[in-house]
Amino acid sequence: MTAHPAPRPSRRERPAKPALTREGIIETAVALMRSEGLSRVTMRRLAQELDTGPASLYVYVRSTAELHAAVLDELLGAVDLGPARADGDWRDRLVEVLTSYTAVLFEHPGLARSALVSRPFGDRYLDLLDALLALMSEGGIPRARAAWAVDLLLQFATATAAEHAPGEKDPADAEGEWAALAAALHGASGERHPHVTAAGAELLSGPGEARMDWGFQVLISGILHTPRHGTSDTSRPSLPKE
Amino acid sequence: MTAHPAPRPSRRERPAKPALTREGIIETAVALMRSEGLSRVTMRRLAQELDTGPASLYVYVRSTAELHAAVLDELLGAVDLGPARADGDWRDRLVEVLTSYTAVLFEHPGLARSALVSRPFGDRYLDLLDALLALMSEGGIPRARAAWAVDLLLQFATATAAEHAPGEKDPADAEGEWAALAAALHGASGERHPHVTAAGAELLSGPGEARMDWGFQVLISGILHTPRHGTSDTSRPSLPKE
DNA sequence: ACCTGAACACCGTTCAAGT
């Protein structure tokens, strides 16, 4: 790519093969995910896309997990952090940012799954963290508490996206699963599971959006009311040091 | 295996090969997970353990995901639901049950991961749901709200276990990852990420246990303070119907 | 009717050997 004059791209087809650098690899991985889905973003498939063997990628990328984390961080560039710098109720703006984050992940539940296991911690992720911390600081949440709270909020958003996962490729068996689940619930005997039976369809009810929004409200309200012990978290009158 | 008198187990070694039934397969899968870890619980490895070909398993199990869900439901038998029927503060007992659930999952983070994607919904899982719903009912939480709340609580517990995952088998690179993460945080420039920089080590701080406990408190408090709209959830004086 | 051998289409990762 940056090879001096470079008379022409060496092979015939394919649109602008990126150089074999970390950036080129990740860029190609993102394109591959967009066109074929995350399940095709494998070391071997990616190497093929770059006209090399899989071993070559290990010079730039430690593992498949690390590759996926890098791809996610790239996608996180699409999260709208604007609300963090806007006016209005900080709670509402917090939810807006989180909703934008979730929307990005909903498109790629597989990445959400991988984010649950190994946090990305790239630049874009740090941008997001910073925005959320800024909003909570505005809301007067003590720093130590906010540091834990940000984790809770992102974990909820990420897990929701991960589990939403409409099969990633097979929307038919998502329905099947849902039906099986509804059947299991319905089949729950009133003897053994009286409360489940009583709750019934309520357990599965509601548009995902409303549930998620309610979840955010629960979390924010809980965060506001729950100090951390053993820190300078001063939001309750505080028990005397002993 | 169930061939009439059966003079002796056909092959020499191995301890009591279970019959090729759904129960036998799942039992073997649990044993295999205990001895070799979840990553070895594959269709092929399991078939080998049962002296057959992988294709045979598909008569009893729909897919690897379904197999893992069945294994998890089996493990859920170890969750202590006693507190649900004991005396004392319902909040404390709720946390006790959830902590027991989390402890079970901590032993097998891979299963926690799979539970995030496809809820198990076996009998043991329904037992757990029922216990949690019973406790919230005791706490006076309206049914519709409790139905959503139980999801939130279990999602948090499950995600925490899933992400705790100390490599599942390679505890060394868990440390490495943690170090990389700490480095990323430390390297966060005060220019671009002032709040992250200010929060610093706080973001990674604390024993997992304290964080989890704080998380449960946040959730319970939030649940108590956040009604669901559009249901008979009556916990706030209620805006007039319009 | 029930079960399964064998095949199809893949994986991640390593390392000895080449340039």
Added chain:
DNA sequence: ACCTGAACACCGTTCAAGT
């Protein structure tokens, strides 16, 4: 010194063919 062909050790799932 840098890169990689080829191999090692696996995967899930299907289906035609056997008993």
